[in-house]
Amino acid sequence: MKASATxxxxxxxxxxxxxxxxxxxxxxxxxxxxxxxxxxxxxxxTAERALETADRVDAKLAEGGDPGPLAGxxxxxxxxxxxxxxxxxxxxxxxxxxxxATSDATLVTRLEAAGAVLVGALNMGEYAYDFTGExxxxxxxxxxxxxxxxxxxxxxGSASAVAGGLVPLxxxxxxxGSIRVPASLCGLFGLKPTYGRxxxxxxxxxxxxxxxxxxxxxxxxxxxxxxxxxxxxxxxDPAQSKRVNEPTAARLKxxxxxxxxxxxxxxxxGSTEAQAHVQxxxxxxxxxxxxxxxxxxxxxxxxxxxxxxEGAALHLDRxxxxxxxxxxxxxDRLLAGxxxxxxxxxxxxxxxxxxxxxxxxxxxxxxxxxxPSAPMTAPLIGQKTxxxxxxxxxxRPHMGIFTQPISFIGLPVVSVPVWLEDGALPLGVQxxxxxxxxxxxxxxxxxxxxxxxxxxxxxRGFAEAxxxxx
Amino acid sequence: MxxxxxxxxxxxxxxxPLLQLQVAPEHRAGIKANxxxxxxxxxxxxxMKLEDDAEPAPVYRA
Numbered sequence: 001m002k003a004s005a006t007x008x009x010x011x012x013x014x015x016x017x018x019x020x021x022x023x024x025x026x027x028x029x030x031x032x033x034x035x036x037x038x039x040x041x042x043x044x045x046t047a048e049r050a051l052e053t054a055d056r057v058d059a060k061l062a063e064g065g066d067p068g069p070l071a072g073x074x075x076x077x078x079x080x081x082x083x084x085x086x087x088x089x090x091x092x093x094x095x096x097x098x099x100x101a102t103s104d105a106t107l108v109t110r111l112e113a114a115g116a117v118l119v120g121a122l123n124m125g126e127y128a129y130d131f132t133g134e135x136x137x138x139x140x141x142x143x144x145x146x147x148x149x150x151x152x153x154x155x156x157g158s159a160s161a162v163a164g165g166l167v168p169l170x171x172x173x174x175x176x177g178s179i180r181v182p183a184s185l186c187g188l189f190g191l192k193p194t195y196g197r198x199x200x201x202x203x204x205x206x207x208x209x210x211x212x213x214x215x216x217x218x219x220x221x222x223x224x225x226x227x228x229x230x231x232x233x234x235x236x237d238p239a240q241s242k243r244v245n246e247p248t249a250a251r252l253k254x255x256x257x258x259x260x261x262x263x264x265x266x267x268x269x270g271s272t273e274a275q276a277h278v279q280x281x282x283x284x285x286x287x288x289x290x291x292x293x294x295x296x297x298x299x300x301x302x303x304x305x306x307x308x309x310e311g312a313a314l315h316l317d318r319x320x321x322x323x324x325x326x327x328x329x330x331x332d333r334l335l336a337g338x339x340x341x342x343x344x345x346x347x348x349x350x351x352x353x354x355x356x357x358x359x360x361x362x363x364x365x366x367x368x369x370x371x372p373s374a375p376m377t378a379p380l381i382g383q384k385t386x387x388x389x390x391x392x393x394x395x396r397p398h399m400g401i402f403t404q405p406i407s408f409i410g411l412p413v414v415s416v417p418v419w420l421e422d423g424a425l426p427l428g429v430q431x432x433x434x435x436x437x438x439x440x441x442x443x444x445x446x447x448x449x450x451x452x453x454x455x456x457x458x459x460r461g462f463a464e465a466x467x468x469x470x
Numbered sequence: 471m472x473x474x475x476x477x478x479x480x481x482x483x484x485x486x487p488l489l490q491l492q493v494a495p496e497h498r499a500g501i502k503a504n505x506x507x508x509x510x511x512x513x514x515x516x517x518m519k520l521e522d523d524a525e526p527a528p529v530y531r532a
Contacts, residue, residue, distance in 0.1 A: 209527075298518050301511035308508060320491055332500025335493065336508060339485040339501075344512045349526035351518045356527065397507070 001027045003165030004458045007073040007222040010168065011115065014057065014072035021057040021072030025050050025117050028074040032119065032166050035462060040141045041160035043079050044086055045120040050074070053117045068115030069225055069249075075169040078158050079121040080128060081105040082202040090204035091124040091154070093137045093325045094318055105202040106234045107171060107213060114229035119167060123157030126327040128173055128206040129311055129334070130154040131181050131399035132379075136327035140381050143186055144459035145425060149378035152185035152399065154178040155216070159186035162216045165458035169217050169226050173203065175210045176303055177373070177403025180415040183216055184373035184428025187417040188456045189223050189445060190216045194435045195410025196241040199234035207310040208239065209349070210303065210407060218456040220446040223414065224249035227438065248439045252446040256367055258286030261444065264371040264432075267296040268402055270389055274372030277418040277427045281370055284453035285444065291369060294358045295351075299405035302348035302355075304397070308337030309345045329396065356409040363434035368444055372402045373415040373428030406432055414441040416454040473513035478502040 001010065001024050013019045029047050036042045057067045077083070080090040082101035089095045103109075108118055123141040125132060133156020134140040141156035143149040144164035151160045155172025159182035162170050172179045174192040183190025191214045198213050205211055215230070217223040231245040263282050269275055282288070312319070312334045319338065323331055362369065379386055379395060386395045406413055412435065415428040431448075433440040448454040457463065482501055486493045493501065 295518060298514045301514035304511045305508060305515065308504070316489070320489075323492065323494065323497065328497075328500065332497055333504045335491060335497060336501045336504030338489055338491060339481055339505060340508055340512075344508075344515065346526060347520065348515050350520050350524040351515055353525055353527040354518065354520065 003031060004463050005168060006219045007070060007168045007217065007225060008219070010073050011069060011071045015061065017061070021054040021117065022051060024072045025054040025074055025119065028119055028167060035164055035166060038142065038147060039144060039160045039164050039166070040123055040139050041157040041164060041166060042076065042120045043089070043123050043138055043157065046083065046118055050117050050119045053112060057115055057117065068113065070111060070229060071115035073116045073169060074119045074167045075111060075116050075171070076118065076120045076122050076161055076167050077105070077108060077171040078124045078155050078173055080124060080173060080204040081108055081121070081171060083108065083118065083121055086121060088204050091126040091128065091135055094322050095204070101202070103202060106199040106236060107230050110230045110232065111226065116169070122161055122170060125154035125156065126330045127311070127315065128154040128175060128178055129330045131177065131396055132156070133182060134381065142381070143378045144462055145187060146378060148380055149425070150185060150381055152182035152374065152378065155182050158216050159183060159188055162188055162218060163459050165462045169215060169222060171213060171215055173206070174212045174214060174407060175207050176307060176407055177400040179214050179216065180373045180403045180413060180428060180430060181399050183415040183417070184426070185378040187419065187426030188216050188218060189220055189417065190214065190415040191223050191227055191438065191441070192407060192413045193227065193438050194412045196239055197243065197436070197438070198230050199237040199240050201234050201236035205314065207307050209306055209310060212407065212410070218458065220252060220442060220449050221249065224252055224442050243436065246436070246439065248442050251439055252443055254443055255447055256440055256444050259289070260367040261285050261287035262289040262291040262366040262369055263287060264293050264369050265290040266292050268293065268371040270401070271372060271375040273377065274375055274402070274427060276420060278370055278372055278429050280418055280420065281416065281429045281448060281453060284448060284451055287370065289366065291362050291366060293362065293369065293405065295355055296405040298351065299355050299408045300401060302351050303404040303408040305340065305344055305348045308333060309340050312337030352408060359409060360434065367433060367440050369432045371406070371430045371432060373430050374399055375401060377425035377427050403430065406430060411435060412438040412441050414445040416445050416448050417456045418454060471513055471516035473510045476509060478505045481505060
C-alpha cells in the first residue's frame with residue numbers, strides 16, 4: 001500500500017478484498033518506524049492494539065459484514081485525545097504523572113466504529129498553547145516538506161504524520177488556529193468544524209469557550225468521510241449542540257457559485273505573501289467580491305485575552321505546584337493570564353456576541369469568505385521573530401492573527417493548501433462559511449481540488465516510500 | 471480606551487500573593503512581556519462600544 005493512498009482508496013481496496021486490513025496497518029507501522037525518527041510526529045505507537053483492530057475488520061469482512069466507510073484506514077490523534085491504557089500527556093511533562101486513560105475519546109470510538117484503525121498518539125505544543133509545533137519535552141515535530149522548518153502548531157504531529165505519508169488521516173484540536181496553521185504550513189486540507197458540532201469528550205481541554213476538534217487529510221473526500229463518521233450528539237460534552245447528522249461526502253460535487261464567494265479585505269490583507277495565495281484561490285473560483293469582516297483586530301484581541309485567562313484558570317494548581325515543569329514560554333503566558341482583570345474577560349465575552357451578530361450579517365450576501373490561514377510559509381525551527389508588515393514581531397503568537405478572529409465565533413473552516421510554484425513551500429487559505437455549513441466549506445475545497453488549484457501531496461522523499469503490499 | 475503603559479511589576483507583586491503563585495526571578499521578564507501584550511489587547515477590545523444589555527457568550531451557540 002503506497003504512502004500516498006487516500007483513506008477512500010484504502011477502504012475501497014479492503015472492502016473489495018484486494019488487501020487485508022492487517023497488511024495496510026503493517027505497512028503503516030513500518031512507515032512510522034522508518035520515518036518517525038526524522039519527523040517527530042508520533043509520541044506513542046499503539047501497534048498491538050492496531051493489529052488487533054485490523055484483525056477484527058478482516059474478520060467482519062470474512063463473515064460478510066460491513067466494517068464501515070473507513071475499513072482498515074490507519075489514523076492517529078494528537079496526544080490530548082484519551083487513548084485507553086495510555087496517559088494523556090497533552091504535550092506536557094506534568095501530565096505524564098497522571099493515571100492512564102480508562103476509555104477512548106469519543107471521536108476515536110466513532111472512527112473505530114466506522115472501521116478505521118488507531119495507530120498512535122501525536123506530538124503537539126504543550127497544552128495546545130502554541131502555533132509552532134515545537135515541544136520543549138518531546139522535541140519539535142518537523143515539516144515533511146522541509147525538515148528544518150516548523151510544522152506549525154499546536155497540532156504539529158497531526159500535520160507531520162499526514163504530510164509525511166505515515167497515515168492518511170489524523171485528528172487535532174483548534175482553539176485559535178491549531179488545525180488551520182499546521183494544515184497551512186504542511187500543505188494539507190484541515191477542517192475546523194462549527195463550535196459545538198463535534199464532541200470533545202475525553203480530550204484534555206485548553207479554553208472551553210474556544211476549543212474545537214477536527215481532522216487533517218490529503219484529499220477533500222477523506223476529510224468529508226472522516227468528518228461524517230465523527231458527527232453525532234454526545235451528552236458527555238456540555239458545549240456540544242444537539243444537531244442532527246448532516247453528512248457531506250455524498251454532496252461534494254455540488255458547486256458553489258463564484259458570485260457567492262468573497263475575499264476578506266482590510267485586516268486580512270496584512271501579509272503580501274499570504275495575499276498571493278488567497279488571490280490564486282479567488283481567481284480559480286471566479287470570486288471577485290471583497291467583504292470587510294468588521295472589528296477583526298478587536299476579535300483577535302478578545303480571543304487572545306479569553307485564551308490567556310481560561311488557560312490560566314485551567315492550569316492554576318499546576319502553576320502553583322510545578323511551575324518549572326512547564327515549557328517556559330507556555331508558563332509565562334499562563335502566569336500572566338492568571339493576573340488579568342476579570343472585567344477584561346467579561347467585556348471580551350460580551351464583545352464576542354456583538355461581533356458574531358455583525359459577522360453573521362455578511363452571510364446574507366455571500367456563502368463563503370476566503371482569508372489566509374497563516375501570515376507566512378513555514379518558518380525555521382527555533383525562529384523566534386519574523387517580519388509582520390515590515391515590523392519585527394514575536395513569531396509564536398502572530399502565526400494565528402488570521403485564524404483567531406474566525407474561531408472566536410466558531411465559524412466552520414476548511415483550510416486548503418496552495419502552492420504558488422513547484423518546489424515552493426505551501427500556505428493555506430481559509431474557506432469560511434456560516435455556522436453549521438461545513439458542507440459548503442467542503443464543496444468549495446472539493447472544487448479547488450478538482451481544478452488542480454489545491455493539492456495536498458505526500459512530501460517528496462516520503463511519497464516513494466512504499467513499504468509492504470497485499 | 472487607548473493603551474497606557476502601566477507598572478507590570480506592581481501588578482505581579484500585588485496579584486501573585488493573592489493567587490498564591492510563586493514568581494521566580496527568571497519568570498518575571500516573560501510574565502511582564504505577556505502582561506504588556508495583554509494590556510494592548512484589552513485596549514483594542516475596550517474600543518468596541520458595548521450596550522448595557524449586551525450579553526456575554528461564554529458558551530457560543532451558533
